Ligand code: IPE
Ligand code: IPE
């Protein structure tokens with residue numbers, strides 16, 4: 001039985017978020033420049049997006065560049081920005097053809113204007129995509145996002161548009177960059193680190209976590225299937241008892 005056959009297609013996680021880590025170590029092990037690890041990582045993004053879409057995943061959020069990554073050596077930051085432009089250029093026609101819709105979350109105003117323009121154009125060009133949403137987290141950090149939401153709400157309260165007591169989970173979530181998306185069901189982190197690195201702190205409240213030592217450039221369809229199979233073996237209780245969850249399942 002192949003790994004794909006072990007997957008219950010009726011219970012595919014609707015939204016998968018991935019911390020794509022390990023590009024640098026992958027490159028170092030091969031005596032390559034770190035940027036070549038990122039370059040290989042881009043090819044994996046292409047493959048995994050199509051694999052996820054084939055399995056019926058509705059949204060794939062990929063952590064591509066964090067707020068903290070701005071502190072990397074300038075040459076690496078420049079290489080990553082150039083790679084975004086190259087990737088958008090290379091992938092847009094295929095995305096349109098395959099029904100992949102681009103979405104971006106993060107403080108993109110910090111990115112070079114050329115990169116912002118290309119991203120915006122790709123978002124517009126792929127807006128009709130219905131097969132999967134590819135949501136790229138670029139210049140993103142969860143603390144930035146939460147502070148940004150708090151500022152917007154505080155401004156609305158100060159302007160008399162809302163009352164402080166109108167702020168609840170729903171209105172707060174509506175001011176996050178992910179307002180247009182459901183919360184991730186499954187979080188995958190490659191590269192062996194067991195941490196969240198300032199990613200989707202609000203949205204991952206009830207996600208299932210899956211960590212693998214595999215470096216992102218080595219991640220493939222089998223790796224994705226293994227993560228989904230593990231996800232499907234878990235019981236998501238959302239605070240309830242196992243008995244309650246089982247009764248609901250039957251109802
Ligand atoms: C993840 O790979 C990609 C980005 C953060 C842009 P890394 O570049 O962090 O790779 P390692 O962790 O150094 O191996
Ligand atoms: C997390 O990876 C950010 C991305 C994958 C874009 P890092 O490599 O930056 O995370 P830390 O620094 O090891 O926590």
Ligand code: MG
Pocket residue numbers: 021022023191
């Ligand atoms: Mg890393």
